[in-house]
Amino acid sequence: MTSSISSKKWLVLVSVILVCLTASMVTANYFIDCYGLFRDVEGRKLIPQDNFRLAKYLYSYNYIPVNYNGILIGTSASMNLDSSKIVNSNVYNLSVDGGNISEQKLITDIALSKGQFKLVVFTNHPYMIKDFGPKTPYMTPREYYGALGNIQLLKEYFHWAAARLNFYHNAYKVDENGVFDYEYLSRMSEFQTNPGPFSQEPPYKSDERALDEYKQLVHAARSHGAKLVVLIPPIYSEAYIPHKDYYDNYFKLISELFLPHERIINFNLPLYSKYTDDVSNFQDHIHLSRKGAEIFSLELASQVESLH
Amino acid sequence: MFQQSSFNSFEFIFLFLPCFLIGFNLLKKSSNSHYSHYWLIICSLFFYSWGNLSNLPILLSSLVFNYIIAQFMGPFDTQSSLRPRNLSRKFFLILGIVLNVLFLSYYKYFSYLPLGISFFTIMQIMYLVDCYEGMLKPNTLREHALVVSFFPTVTMGPILRVNNVLTQFRETVNKGISPEQLTAGIALFSIGLFKKVVIADSFSVIVDIGYASVSTLSMIMAWVISLSYTMQLYFDFSGYSDMAIAIAMALGIKIPINFNSPYKSKSLVEFWQRWHISLTYFITTYIYTPIVRSFKKITFSKVMLATLIAMTIMGVWHGSTINFIIFGFLHGVGLILNHYWQKKIKIKLPNFLAWVLTIIYINFAFVFFRADSFIDAIQVLTSMFNLNLLTYSGMDQLVANKLTVPPMIIGILLIFSKRNSNQIIKEFNPTLLNLIGFIILTIISMIYLNSNFTQEYIYNDF
Numbered sequence: 152m153t154s155s156i157s158s159k160k161w162l163v164l165v166s167v168i169l170v171c172l173t174a175s176m177v178t179a180n181y182f183i184d185c186y187g188l189f190r191d192v193e194g195r196k197l198i199p200q201d202n203f204r205l206a207k208y209l210y211s212y213n214y215i216p217v218n219y220n221g222i223l224i225g226t227s228a229s230m231n232l233d234s235s236k237i238v239n240s241n242v243y244n245l246s247v248d249g250g251n252i253s254e255q256k257l258i259t260d261i262a263l264s265k266g267q268f269k270l271v272v273f274t275n276h277p278y279m280i281k282d283f284g285p286k287t288p289y290m291t292p293r294e295y296y297g298a299l300g301n302i303q304l305l306k307e308y309f310h311w312a313a314a315r316l317n318f319y320h321n322a323y324k325v326d327e328n329g330v331f332d333y334e335y336l337s338r339m340s341e342f343q344t345n346p347g348p349f350s351q352e353p354p355y356k357s358d359e360r361a362l363d364e365y366k367q368l369v370h371a372a373r374s375h376g377a378k379l380v381v382l383i384p385p386i387y388s389e390a391y392i393p394h395k396d397y398y399d400n401y402f403k404l405i406s407e408l409f410l411p412h413e414r415i416i417n418f419n420l421p422l423y424s425k426y427t428d429d430v431s432n433f434q435d436h437i438h439l440s441r442k443g444a445e446i447f448s449l450e451l452a453s454q455v456e457s458l459h
Numbered sequence: 460m461f462q463q464s465s466f467n468s469f470e471f472i473f474l475f476l477p478c479f480l481i482g483f484n485l486l487k488k489s490s491n492s493h494y495s496h497y498w499l500i501i502c503s504l505f506f507y508s509w510g511n512l513s514n515l516p517i518l519l520s521s522l523v524f525n526y527i528i529a530q531f532m533g534p535f536d537t538q539s540s541l542r543p544r545n546l547s548r549k550f551f552l553i554l555g556i557v558l559n560v561l562f563l564s565y566y567k568y569f570s571y572l573p574l575g576i577s578f579f580t581i582m583q584i585m586y587l588v589d590c591y592e593g594m595l596k597p598n599t600l601r602e603h604a605l606v607v608s609f610f611p612t613v614t615m616g617p618i619l620r621v622n623n624v625l626t627q628f629r630e631t632v633n634k635g636i637s638p639e640q641l642t643a644g645i646a647l648f649s650i651g652l653f654k655k656v657v658i659a660d661s662f663s664v665i666v667d668i669g670y671a672s673v674s675t676l677s678m679i680m681a682w683v684i685s686l687s688y689t690m691q692l693y694f695d696f697s698g699y700s701d702m703a704i705a706i707a708m709a710l711g712i713k714i715p716i717n718f719n720s721p722y723k724s725k726s727l728v729e730f731w732q733r734w735h736i737s738l739t740y741f742i743t744t745y746i747y748t749p750i751v752r753s754f755k756k757i758t759f760s761k762v763m764l765a766t767l768i769a770m771t772i773m774g775v776w777h778g779s780t781i782n783f784i785i786f787g788f789l790h791g792v793g794l795i796l797n798h799y800w801q802k803k804i805k806i807k808l809p810n811f812l813a814w815v816l817t818i819i820y821i822n823f824a825f826v827f828f829r830a831d832s833f834i835d836a837i838q839v840l841t842s843m844f845n846l847n848l849l850t851y852s853g854m855d856q857l858v859a860n861k862l863t864v865p866p867m868i869i870g871i872l873l874i875f876s877k878r879n880s881n882q883i884i885k886e887f888n889p890t891l892l893n894l895i896g897f898i899i900l901t902i903i904s905m906i907y908l909n910s911n912f913t914q915e916y917i918y919n920d921f
Contacts, residue, residue, distance in 0.1 A: 153890050153891075154890060154891075155889060155890055156889050156890060156894075157638075158638035158639045158641070158642040158889050159638045160889075161642050161894055162638055162642055162645070164894055165894060165897060168894075168898055169898060169901060169902070172898065172902055173902070176902075288911045289911055291911060293911055294911060297909050297910060297911065299909070300905070300906055300909055301906055301909040301910040301911075302862060302906060303911075305862075305906065
C-alpha cells in the first residue's frame with residue numbers, strides 16, 4: 152500500500168475508481184429514489200424522514216402530482232390534520248412547520264405545474280403572511296439533482312434507519328399523505344394544566360409582499376381549475392377571544408381574496424365552540440393535540456365532501 | 460448555469476478545468492508555443508467574467524493601463540521611446556500608483572466590488588515598483604495579460620510577483636503537462652476542495668446562525684461562534700489558496716504558498732509570517748519598508764509607528780468600515796506589544812501560554828472582521844466575558860446541525876496535525892494508500908458540493 156506507483160498509473164486508477172464510485176452512488180440513489188423524482192412513482196408511499204420542508208418541496212415535482220388530486224397548504228397549525236379522511240379526493244397535506252406563504256407558493260407552484268388537481272385547501276392563519284421569503288436554503292431547483300447524492304439525502308437515510316430502530320419512541324410519525332402526527336407531551340401537558348395567560352398584543356402583523364404572494368397563489372390555483380376551499384384553523388377559545396377583532400379582521404382580509412361560491416370553513420365560529428373550548432384538543436393555543444386533530448380532520452372531511 | 464467564477468463548482472471542476480488543461484497541453488506541443496499562452500489568457504478572461512461579464516472591462520482596463528504606464532516608464536537603464544524627456548520614470552511610477560489606488564478605492568468604497576480587484580490592483584502596483592527598481596523589464600501586453608489575468612490567482616490571490624511567474628512561463632513554454640505535476644496538482648486540489656466545502660462551510664453554519672443573533676448569545680456560544688469563524692476563515696481561504704497553487708502546479712508553475720499552519724503560531728509576529736503570506740510580503744516590502752526608509756533616523760518607536768500604519772492600511776485594504784480599520788489597528792498594536800515584549804522585556808513565555816495568548820488575540824481581532832457592525836462586534840466580545848451569560852443556551856444549534864460537527868472536529872485536528880497541505884504535497888509520492896485517501900476526500904467533497912450547504916469564498920468580498 153505504501154510502495155510507490157507511477158504517476159500515470161495513479162492518475163488512471165484515480166479516474167477509474169472515482170468514476171465507478173460516483174456512478175454507483177448516483178445509480179443507487181436513482182433506484183432508491185427517496186423523493187420520487189426519477190422513476191415511476193405511481194402507487195408508492197413516500198414518507199419524509201428528516202427535512203420535511205425539502206421532502207415536500209421535492210415531492211411536488213412528481214410524487215404528489217402523480218398520486219394525489221388535491222392538496223392542503225398551510226403552516227404547523229394544519230400539519231396534523233389528516234387529509235386522508237377526505238374520502239372522495241386524494242389530498243396531500245403540504246403544510247410545513249413554521250412555513251410561510253413564500254415557501255408554500257414555491258411548493259404549490261411546482262405541484263400545480265406538474266399535475267392536475269381538483270381541490271386546493273388553503274389553511275389560513277396569520278402566521279402564513281407575517282413574513283416573506285423562504286426560511287431555509289433548501290427549496291431550490293438545485294436540490295433536484297442533490298437527490299442523486301448530497302448531505303440532505305444522507306441525513307434522510309440516517310433518520311430512516313433511526314426511525315426503523317425506534318430511536319424516536321413514536322414521538323411523531325409522518326405518513327405518505329404528508330400528515331405530521333405528533334404530540335410534544337411535556338409542552339402539551341403544561342399547556343393543558345395551565346393554559347394562559349395569553350398575550351394582549353396582536354399576534355402577528357401582515358407583510359404586504361406576503362399578502363401579494365397569497366393573492367398570486369389563490370389566482371394560480373383558481374386558474375388551474377381546482378375547487379378552492381379556505382380553512383380557518385381552530386384557535387383555543389381563551390386565546391382567540393382577547394384577539395377576536397384582530398383575527399376576524401384578518402380572516403375578512405383573506406376571505407376577500409376568494410369568490411362567493413368558494414367555501415370558507417371557519418373552525419372558530421360558535422358552532423365549533425364545544426371543541427375550541429376544550430383544552431384537551433390543543434397542545435398549545437394553536438396546535439392541535441392528536442384528539443383535536445382527529446375531531447377537526449373529520450369535520451374538515453365532512454365539509455369538503457359536502458361540496459360534491 | 461454559470462454562477463460567479465469559483466473553484467468549488469461542478470462546472471469548473473468537470474467542464475472548465477479539463478477543457479482548459481487538454482487545450483493547454485495540446486497547444487504547448489504545437490509549433491508556435493505562444494498559442495498555449497493565448498489559450499490561457501482566453502480561458503482566464505472567460506473564468507474571470509464567468510457569471511458576471513460586467514467585471515471584464517474593469518480587469519482589462521486595469522491591465523492595459525498598467526501595461527501602458529510600464530511602457531512609458533521603460534527599462535531601468537535606457538530611455539523609453541514613449542516617455543517625454545521632461546518626465547521622469549518616477550513621475551510615471553507615482554502616477555501609476557496613485558491612479559491604481561484611486562481606481563481600487565473608487566470600486567472598493569464607492570461602487571460595487573468587482574471580483575478580485577484588490578488582488579490584481581496591488582499585484583500591478585508591485586509590478587510597477589519592480590519595473591521602476593529595474594528588477595524586470597516592462598512586459599509585452601501578452602505577457603502582462605498572461606500573469607495578471609492568470610485564472611488560478613486573479614480572484615483571490617496568492618498575490619504574485621509578476622517576474623517570478625513570468626520567468627516560469629518562459630522556461631516552461633515548450634513543455635507539456637507532466638503526469639507528475641498533474642498528480643500532485645490533483646492531490647492538492649482535492650485537499651483544498653475538502654478544506655473549503657467540507658470543513659469551512661460546516662463551520663459557517665454555526666457562525667452564520669450566531670452572528671445573526673448576537674444579542675442573544677450565551678458566553679459559551681460567543682466563544683463557539685468566534686472560534687468557529689477563526690477556523691472557517693482559515694479553511695476557506697487556505698482551501699482556495701491550495702486549489703490555486705494546485706492548478707498552477709499542474710501547469711508547471713510554482714506559485715508561493717499563502718498559509719503555513721498559522722494557528723500553530725506562538726506570537727503575532729510568527730502569525731503574520733504564516734498567514735496570508737503574499738499579503739504580508741506586499742505590506743512589508745511595499746508599505747512598511749518605504750515608511751521606515753522615509754524616517755531620517757530609525758528608532759524603535761518609529762519602526763513601531765511604521766508597523767501600526769502598515770497594519771492599519773492592511774485593515775483598510777480589506778474594507779472601509781470601521782470594523783476592518785479596527786482589525787488592522789488591533790494587529791498593529793498586537794505586533795507592537797509583541798516586539799516590545801521580545802526586545803525590551805525579554806521574558807520567554809512557556810510555549811503553550813504563548814500559543815494560547817496568540818490564538819485568543821487573533822480570535823478577538825477576527826470578531827471585528829466578521830461582525831456586521833461595530834455594535835455587533837462589541838456585543839460578541841462582551842458576551843465572551845460576561846459570566847452572567849455562562850449558560851448552555853444556544854447549544855441546541857450544534858445539536859440541530861449535528862452533521863456539521865464531525866467536519867468541525869476534523870478541522871480542529873487538522874490545525875494541530877504535524878504536516879499541512881503544502882508539506883504533504885512537497886513530499887507527495889503516488890502510492891495506493893494516498894490514492895485511497897484522495898478518493899475518500901474527493902467523494903466526501905462531491906457530496907458536500909452537491910448540497911445546498913456551500914458558501915461563497917469569504918475573500919470574494921475583498
